[in-house]
Amino acid sequence: MSKKRGLSLEEKRSRMMEIFFEAKDVFQLKDIEKIAPKSKGITPMSVKDVLHSLVDDNMVDSERVGTSSYYWAFPSKAMHARKYRLEELTKQHSETKKRKSTLQQAVEKAKAGRQDTTERTTLLKELQALREEQGQLQTELERHKECDPEVIEEMKKSNISAKEAVSRWTDNVFSIKSWAKRKFAFDENRINKAFGIPEDFDYMD
Incomplete structure:
Protein backbone atom coordinates (compact mmCIF):
# COMPACT_ATOMS: atom_id res chain seq x y z
CA MET A 1 0.00 0.00 0.00
CA SER A 2 1.47 3.37 -1.02
CA LYS A 3 2.02 6.09 1.52
CA LYS A 4 -0.35 9.04 1.56
CA ARG A 5 1.21 12.01 -0.20
CA GLY A 6 1.82 15.01 2.04
CA LEU A 7 0.65 18.50 1.17
CA SER A 8 2.90 20.62 -1.02
CA LEU A 9 3.96 24.07 0.17
CA GLU A 10 1.45 25.76 -2.16
CA GLU A 11 -1.35 23.52 -0.88
CA LYS A 12 -0.45 24.42 2.70
CA ARG A 13 -0.37 28.12 1.84
CA SER A 14 -3.73 27.91 0.10
CA ARG A 15 -5.34 26.07 3.01
CA MET A 16 -3.93 28.53 5.53
CA MET A 17 -5.38 31.44 3.55
CA GLU A 18 -8.75 29.67 3.82
CA ILE A 19 -8.48 29.92 7.62
CA PHE A 20 -8.26 33.72 7.42
CA PHE A 21 -10.92 34.11 4.71
CA GLU A 22 -13.41 31.81 6.43
CA ALA A 23 -13.00 33.33 9.90
CA LYS A 24 -12.47 36.96 8.80
CA ASP A 25 -10.71 37.54 12.11
CA VAL A 26 -7.31 38.33 13.60
CA PHE A 27 -5.16 35.55 15.06
CA GLN A 28 -2.03 34.98 17.07
CA LEU A 29 0.45 32.28 16.04
CA LYS A 30 -0.75 29.96 18.80
CA ASP A 31 -4.31 30.19 17.40
CA ILE A 32 -3.14 29.21 13.91
CA GLU A 33 -1.04 26.37 15.36
CA LYS A 34 -4.20 24.93 16.91
CA ILE A 35 -6.52 25.45 13.94
CA ALA A 36 -4.32 24.57 10.95
CA PRO A 37 -3.50 20.92 11.81
CA LYS A 38 -7.02 20.08 12.93
CA SER A 39 -9.13 21.77 10.25
CA LYS A 40 -6.74 22.01 7.30
CA GLY A 41 -4.38 19.05 7.71
CA ILE A 42 -1.24 21.20 7.89
CA THR A 43 1.46 19.52 9.95
CA PRO A 44 2.15 21.37 13.25
CA MET A 45 5.89 21.60 12.53
CA SER A 46 5.31 23.52 9.28
CA VAL A 47 2.60 25.98 10.46
CA LYS A 48 5.03 28.74 11.49
CA ASP A 49 7.11 28.52 8.28
CA VAL A 50 4.00 28.53 6.07
CA LEU A 51 2.55 31.54 7.90
CA HIS A 52 5.80 33.49 7.64
CA SER A 53 6.06 32.71 3.92
CA LEU A 54 2.60 34.26 3.44
CA VAL A 55 3.66 37.32 5.46
CA ASP A 56 6.85 37.64 3.38
CA ASP A 57 4.76 37.54 0.17
CA ASN A 58 2.46 40.27 1.56
CA MET A 59 -0.55 37.93 1.44
CA VAL A 60 -1.02 38.03 5.22
CA ASP A 61 -0.63 41.17 7.34
CA SER A 62 1.23 41.09 10.63
CA GLU A 63 1.45 43.59 13.48
CA ARG A 64 3.27 43.37 16.78
CA VAL A 65 1.36 44.80 19.76
CA GLY A 66 3.37 44.75 22.95
CA THR A 67 4.87 41.27 23.21
CA SER A 68 2.32 39.61 20.92
CA SER A 69 2.14 39.37 17.14
CA TYR A 70 -1.20 39.35 15.34
CA TYR A 71 -1.97 38.08 11.85
CA TRP A 72 -4.87 38.73 9.50
CA ALA A 73 -5.80 38.58 5.83
CA PHE A 74 -9.11 39.88 4.51
CA PRO A 75 -10.57 38.89 1.11
CA ASP A 148 -13.73 37.74 -13.17
CA PRO A 149 -16.51 40.26 -12.34
CA GLU A 150 -18.71 37.76 -10.53
CA VAL A 151 -15.93 36.70 -8.16
CA ILE A 152 -14.92 40.31 -7.56
CA GLU A 153 -18.54 41.20 -6.78
CA GLU A 154 -18.71 38.35 -4.26
CA MET A 155 -15.51 39.58 -2.62
CA LYS A 156 -16.99 43.07 -2.37
CA LYS A 157 -19.84 41.60 -0.36
CA SER A 158 -17.40 39.89 1.96
CA ASN A 159 -15.77 43.27 2.61
CA ILE A 160 -18.74 44.14 4.79
CA SER A 161 -17.91 41.31 7.18
CA ALA A 162 -14.22 42.20 7.04
CA LYS A 163 -15.01 45.82 7.92
CA GLU A 164 -17.11 44.68 10.86
CA ALA A 165 -14.19 42.59 12.11
CA VAL A 166 -11.86 45.58 11.83
CA SER A 167 -14.37 47.71 13.75
CA ARG A 168 -14.51 45.11 16.54
CA TRP A 169 -10.74 45.22 16.91
CA THR A 170 -10.80 49.00 16.81
CA ASP A 171 -13.32 48.89 19.68
CA ASN A 172 -10.97 46.60 21.58
CA VAL A 173 -8.01 48.94 21.09
CA PHE A 174 -9.98 51.95 22.34
CA SER A 175 -11.24 49.91 25.30
CA ILE A 176 -7.71 48.89 26.26
CA LYS A 177 -6.49 52.48 25.95
CA SER A 178 -9.36 53.70 28.13
CA TRP A 179 -8.62 51.04 30.77
CA ALA A 180 -4.89 51.89 30.78
CA LYS A 181 -5.69 55.57 31.28
CA ARG A 182 -7.88 54.81 34.29
CA LYS A 183 -5.70 52.09 35.80
CA PHE A 184 -2.25 53.63 35.39
CA ALA A 185 -3.04 57.29 34.69
CA PHE A 186 -1.10 57.08 31.42
CA ASP A 187 -1.66 59.81 28.88
CA GLU A 188 -2.77 58.81 25.39
CA ASN A 189 0.52 59.63 23.65
CA ARG A 190 2.42 57.34 26.01
CA ILE A 191 0.00 54.48 25.38
CA ASN A 192 0.18 54.96 21.61
CA LYS A 193 3.98 54.93 21.72
CA ALA A 194 4.17 51.87 23.97
CA PHE A 195 1.88 49.77 21.77
CA GLY A 196 2.86 51.18 18.40
CA ILE A 197 -0.57 52.72 17.77
CA PRO A 198 -0.57 55.46 15.09
CA GLU A 199 -1.74 58.89 16.24
CA ASP A 200 -4.42 58.93 13.52
CA PHE A 201 -5.73 55.47 14.50
CA ASP A 202 -9.53 55.51 14.12
CA TYR A 203 -12.48 53.61 12.70
CA MET A 204 -12.59 52.88 8.97
CA ASP A 205 -14.84 55.12 6.91
Missing part, protein backbone atom coordinates in the same frame (compact mmCIF):
# COMPACT_ATOMS: atom_id res chain seq x y z
CA SER A 76 -10.47 42.49 -0.13
CA LYS A 77 -6.68 42.58 0.00
CA ALA A 78 -6.39 39.19 -1.70
CA MET A 79 -8.71 40.42 -4.45
CA HIS A 80 -6.57 43.50 -5.12
CA ALA A 81 -3.37 41.42 -5.08
CA ARG A 82 -4.79 38.95 -7.62
CA LYS A 83 -6.17 41.77 -9.76
CA TYR A 84 -2.76 43.48 -9.81
CA ARG A 85 -1.03 40.18 -10.66
CA LEU A 86 -3.55 39.54 -13.46
CA GLU A 87 -2.94 43.00 -14.90
CA GLU A 88 0.82 42.41 -14.81
CA LEU A 89 0.49 39.04 -16.54
CA THR A 90 -1.84 40.48 -19.16
CA LYS A 91 0.67 43.25 -19.86
CA GLN A 92 3.55 40.76 -20.14
CA HIS A 93 1.44 38.56 -22.40
CA SER A 94 0.68 41.48 -24.69
CA GLU A 95 4.34 42.54 -24.86
CA THR A 96 5.40 38.96 -25.60
CA LYS A 97 2.91 38.72 -28.48
CA LYS A 98 4.30 41.94 -29.97
CA ARG A 99 7.89 40.67 -29.68
CA LYS A 100 6.86 37.36 -31.20
CA SER A 101 5.23 39.11 -34.15
CA THR A 102 8.32 41.25 -34.72
CA LEU A 103 10.62 38.24 -34.59
CA GLN A 104 8.41 36.25 -36.96
CA GLN A 105 8.57 39.10 -39.47
CA ALA A 106 12.35 39.22 -39.10
CA VAL A 107 12.62 35.46 -39.59
CA GLU A 108 10.46 35.59 -42.74
CA LYS A 109 12.60 38.39 -44.08
CA ALA A 110 15.76 36.44 -43.30
CA LYS A 111 14.42 33.40 -45.18
CA ALA A 112 13.96 35.28 -48.44
CA GLY A 113 16.66 34.24 -50.91
CA ARG A 114 19.37 33.36 -48.43
CA GLN A 115 20.82 30.40 -46.61
CA ASP A 116 20.61 29.91 -42.88
CA THR A 117 22.69 32.49 -41.05
CA THR A 118 23.89 32.89 -37.49
CA GLU A 119 21.46 35.79 -37.07
CA ARG A 120 18.53 33.71 -38.31
CA THR A 121 19.43 30.82 -36.02
CA THR A 122 19.64 33.20 -33.07
CA LEU A 123 16.28 34.73 -33.95
CA LEU A 124 14.68 31.29 -34.23
CA LYS A 125 15.99 30.33 -30.80
CA GLU A 126 14.67 33.56 -29.29
CA LEU A 127 11.33 33.01 -31.02
CA GLN A 128 11.08 29.52 -29.50
CA ALA A 129 11.93 30.91 -26.07
CA LEU A 130 9.23 33.55 -26.44
CA ARG A 131 6.70 30.92 -27.46
CA GLU A 132 7.50 28.98 -24.30
CA GLU A 133 7.25 32.17 -22.22
CA GLN A 134 3.91 32.96 -23.86
CA GLY A 135 2.65 29.49 -22.94
CA GLN A 136 3.69 30.00 -19.32
CA LEU A 137 1.97 33.39 -19.20
CA GLN A 138 -1.16 31.88 -20.72
CA THR A 139 -1.15 29.25 -17.96
CA GLU A 140 -0.80 32.00 -15.36
CA LEU A 141 -3.73 33.87 -16.89
CA GLU A 142 -5.87 30.74 -16.70
CA ARG A 143 -5.02 30.36 -13.02
CA HIS A 144 -6.23 33.91 -12.35
CA LYS A 145 -9.62 33.54 -13.98
CA GLU A 146 -11.18 33.82 -10.52
CA CYS A 147 -10.71 37.57 -10.88
Whole structure:
Protein backbone atom coordinates (compact mmCIF):
# COMPACT_ATOMS: atom_id res chain seq x y z
CA MET A 1 0.00 0.00 0.00
CA SER A 2 1.47 3.37 -1.02
CA LYS A 3 2.02 6.09 1.52
CA LYS A 4 -0.35 9.04 1.56
CA ARG A 5 1.21 12.01 -0.20
CA GLY A 6 1.82 15.01 2.04
CA LEU A 7 0.65 18.50 1.17
CA SER A 8 2.90 20.62 -1.02
CA LEU A 9 3.96 24.07 0.17
CA GLU A 10 1.45 25.76 -2.16
CA GLU A 11 -1.35 23.52 -0.88
CA LYS A 12 -0.45 24.42 2.70
CA ARG A 13 -0.37 28.12 1.84
CA SER A 14 -3.73 27.91 0.10
CA ARG A 15 -5.34 26.07 3.01
CA MET A 16 -3.93 28.53 5.53
CA MET A 17 -5.38 31.44 3.55
CA GLU A 18 -8.75 29.67 3.82
CA ILE A 19 -8.48 29.92 7.62
CA PHE A 20 -8.26 33.72 7.42
CA PHE A 21 -10.92 34.11 4.71
CA GLU A 22 -13.41 31.81 6.43
CA ALA A 23 -13.00 33.33 9.90
CA LYS A 24 -12.47 36.96 8.80
CA ASP A 25 -10.71 37.54 12.11
CA VAL A 26 -7.31 38.33 13.60
CA PHE A 27 -5.16 35.55 15.06
CA GLN A 28 -2.03 34.98 17.07
CA LEU A 29 0.45 32.28 16.04
CA LYS A 30 -0.75 29.96 18.80
CA ASP A 31 -4.31 30.19 17.40
CA ILE A 32 -3.14 29.21 13.91
CA GLU A 33 -1.04 26.37 15.36
CA LYS A 34 -4.20 24.93 16.91
CA ILE A 35 -6.52 25.45 13.94
CA ALA A 36 -4.32 24.57 10.95
CA PRO A 37 -3.50 20.92 11.81
CA LYS A 38 -7.02 20.08 12.93
CA SER A 39 -9.13 21.77 10.25
CA LYS A 40 -6.74 22.01 7.30
CA GLY A 41 -4.38 19.05 7.71
CA ILE A 42 -1.24 21.20 7.89
CA THR A 43 1.46 19.52 9.95
CA PRO A 44 2.15 21.37 13.25
CA MET A 45 5.89 21.60 12.53
CA SER A 46 5.31 23.52 9.28
CA VAL A 47 2.60 25.98 10.46
CA LYS A 48 5.03 28.74 11.49
CA ASP A 49 7.11 28.52 8.28
CA VAL A 50 4.00 28.53 6.07
CA LEU A 51 2.55 31.54 7.90
CA HIS A 52 5.80 33.49 7.64
CA SER A 53 6.06 32.71 3.92
CA LEU A 54 2.60 34.26 3.44
CA VAL A 55 3.66 37.32 5.46
CA ASP A 56 6.85 37.64 3.38
CA ASP A 57 4.76 37.54 0.17
CA ASN A 58 2.46 40.27 1.56
CA MET A 59 -0.55 37.93 1.44
CA VAL A 60 -1.02 38.03 5.22
CA ASP A 61 -0.63 41.17 7.34
CA SER A 62 1.23 41.09 10.63
CA GLU A 63 1.45 43.59 13.48
CA ARG A 64 3.27 43.37 16.78
CA VAL A 65 1.36 44.80 19.76
CA GLY A 66 3.37 44.75 22.95
CA THR A 67 4.87 41.27 23.21
CA SER A 68 2.32 39.61 20.92
CA SER A 69 2.14 39.37 17.14
CA TYR A 70 -1.20 39.35 15.34
CA TYR A 71 -1.97 38.08 11.85
CA TRP A 72 -4.87 38.73 9.50
CA ALA A 73 -5.80 38.58 5.83
CA PHE A 74 -9.11 39.88 4.51
CA PRO A 75 -10.57 38.89 1.11
CA SER A 76 -10.47 42.49 -0.13
CA LYS A 77 -6.68 42.58 0.00
CA ALA A 78 -6.39 39.19 -1.70
CA MET A 79 -8.71 40.42 -4.45
CA HIS A 80 -6.57 43.50 -5.12
CA ALA A 81 -3.37 41.42 -5.08
CA ARG A 82 -4.79 38.95 -7.62
CA LYS A 83 -6.17 41.77 -9.76
CA TYR A 84 -2.76 43.48 -9.81
CA ARG A 85 -1.03 40.18 -10.66
CA LEU A 86 -3.55 39.54 -13.46
CA GLU A 87 -2.94 43.00 -14.90
CA GLU A 88 0.82 42.41 -14.81
CA LEU A 89 0.49 39.04 -16.54
CA THR A 90 -1.84 40.48 -19.16
CA LYS A 91 0.67 43.25 -19.86
CA GLN A 92 3.55 40.76 -20.14
CA HIS A 93 1.44 38.56 -22.40
CA SER A 94 0.68 41.48 -24.69
CA GLU A 95 4.34 42.54 -24.86
CA THR A 96 5.40 38.96 -25.60
CA LYS A 97 2.91 38.72 -28.48
CA LYS A 98 4.30 41.94 -29.97
CA ARG A 99 7.89 40.67 -29.68
CA LYS A 100 6.86 37.36 -31.20
CA SER A 101 5.23 39.11 -34.15
CA THR A 102 8.32 41.25 -34.72
CA LEU A 103 10.62 38.24 -34.59
CA GLN A 104 8.41 36.25 -36.96
CA GLN A 105 8.57 39.10 -39.47
CA ALA A 106 12.35 39.22 -39.10
CA VAL A 107 12.62 35.46 -39.59
CA GLU A 108 10.46 35.59 -42.74
CA LYS A 109 12.60 38.39 -44.08
CA ALA A 110 15.76 36.44 -43.30
CA LYS A 111 14.42 33.40 -45.18
CA ALA A 112 13.96 35.28 -48.44
CA GLY A 113 16.66 34.24 -50.91
CA ARG A 114 19.37 33.36 -48.43
CA GLN A 115 20.82 30.40 -46.61
CA ASP A 116 20.61 29.91 -42.88
CA THR A 117 22.69 32.49 -41.05
CA THR A 118 23.89 32.89 -37.49
CA GLU A 119 21.46 35.79 -37.07
CA ARG A 120 18.53 33.71 -38.31
CA THR A 121 19.43 30.82 -36.02
CA THR A 122 19.64 33.20 -33.07
CA LEU A 123 16.28 34.73 -33.95
CA LEU A 124 14.68 31.29 -34.23
CA LYS A 125 15.99 30.33 -30.80
CA GLU A 126 14.67 33.56 -29.29
CA LEU A 127 11.33 33.01 -31.02
CA GLN A 128 11.08 29.52 -29.50
CA ALA A 129 11.93 30.91 -26.07
CA LEU A 130 9.23 33.55 -26.44
CA ARG A 131 6.70 30.92 -27.46
CA GLU A 132 7.50 28.98 -24.30
CA GLU A 133 7.25 32.17 -22.22
CA GLN A 134 3.91 32.96 -23.86
CA GLY A 135 2.65 29.49 -22.94
CA GLN A 136 3.69 30.00 -19.32
CA LEU A 137 1.97 33.39 -19.20
CA GLN A 138 -1.16 31.88 -20.72
CA THR A 139 -1.15 29.25 -17.96
CA GLU A 140 -0.80 32.00 -15.36
CA LEU A 141 -3.73 33.87 -16.89
CA GLU A 142 -5.87 30.74 -16.70
CA ARG A 143 -5.02 30.36 -13.02
CA HIS A 144 -6.23 33.91 -12.35
CA LYS A 145 -9.62 33.54 -13.98
CA GLU A 146 -11.18 33.82 -10.52
CA CYS A 147 -10.71 37.57 -10.88
CA ASP A 148 -13.73 37.74 -13.17
CA PRO A 149 -16.51 40.26 -12.34
CA GLU A 150 -18.71 37.76 -10.53
CA VAL A 151 -15.93 36.70 -8.16
CA ILE A 152 -14.92 40.31 -7.56
CA GLU A 153 -18.54 41.20 -6.78
CA GLU A 154 -18.71 38.35 -4.26
CA MET A 155 -15.51 39.58 -2.62
CA LYS A 156 -16.99 43.07 -2.37
CA LYS A 157 -19.84 41.60 -0.36
CA SER A 158 -17.40 39.89 1.96
CA ASN A 159 -15.77 43.27 2.61
CA ILE A 160 -18.74 44.14 4.79
CA SER A 161 -17.91 41.31 7.18
CA ALA A 162 -14.22 42.20 7.04
CA LYS A 163 -15.01 45.82 7.92
CA GLU A 164 -17.11 44.68 10.86
CA ALA A 165 -14.19 42.59 12.11
CA VAL A 166 -11.86 45.58 11.83
CA SER A 167 -14.37 47.71 13.75
CA ARG A 168 -14.51 45.11 16.54
CA TRP A 169 -10.74 45.22 16.91
CA THR A 170 -10.80 49.00 16.81
CA ASP A 171 -13.32 48.89 19.68
CA ASN A 172 -10.97 46.60 21.58
CA VAL A 173 -8.01 48.94 21.09
CA PHE A 174 -9.98 51.95 22.34
CA SER A 175 -11.24 49.91 25.30
CA ILE A 176 -7.71 48.89 26.26
CA LYS A 177 -6.49 52.48 25.95
CA SER A 178 -9.36 53.70 28.13
CA TRP A 179 -8.62 51.04 30.77
CA ALA A 180 -4.89 51.89 30.78
CA LYS A 181 -5.69 55.57 31.28
CA ARG A 182 -7.88 54.81 34.29
CA LYS A 183 -5.70 52.09 35.80
CA PHE A 184 -2.25 53.63 35.39
CA ALA A 185 -3.04 57.29 34.69
CA PHE A 186 -1.10 57.08 31.42
CA ASP A 187 -1.66 59.81 28.88
CA GLU A 188 -2.77 58.81 25.39
CA ASN A 189 0.52 59.63 23.65
CA ARG A 190 2.42 57.34 26.01
CA ILE A 191 0.00 54.48 25.38
CA ASN A 192 0.18 54.96 21.61
CA LYS A 193 3.98 54.93 21.72
CA ALA A 194 4.17 51.87 23.97
CA PHE A 195 1.88 49.77 21.77
CA GLY A 196 2.86 51.18 18.40
CA ILE A 197 -0.57 52.72 17.77
CA PRO A 198 -0.57 55.46 15.09
CA GLU A 199 -1.74 58.89 16.24
CA ASP A 200 -4.42 58.93 13.52
CA PHE A 201 -5.73 55.47 14.50
CA ASP A 202 -9.53 55.51 14.12
CA TYR A 203 -12.48 53.61 12.70
CA MET A 204 -12.59 52.88 8.97
CA ASP A 205 -14.84 55.12 6.91
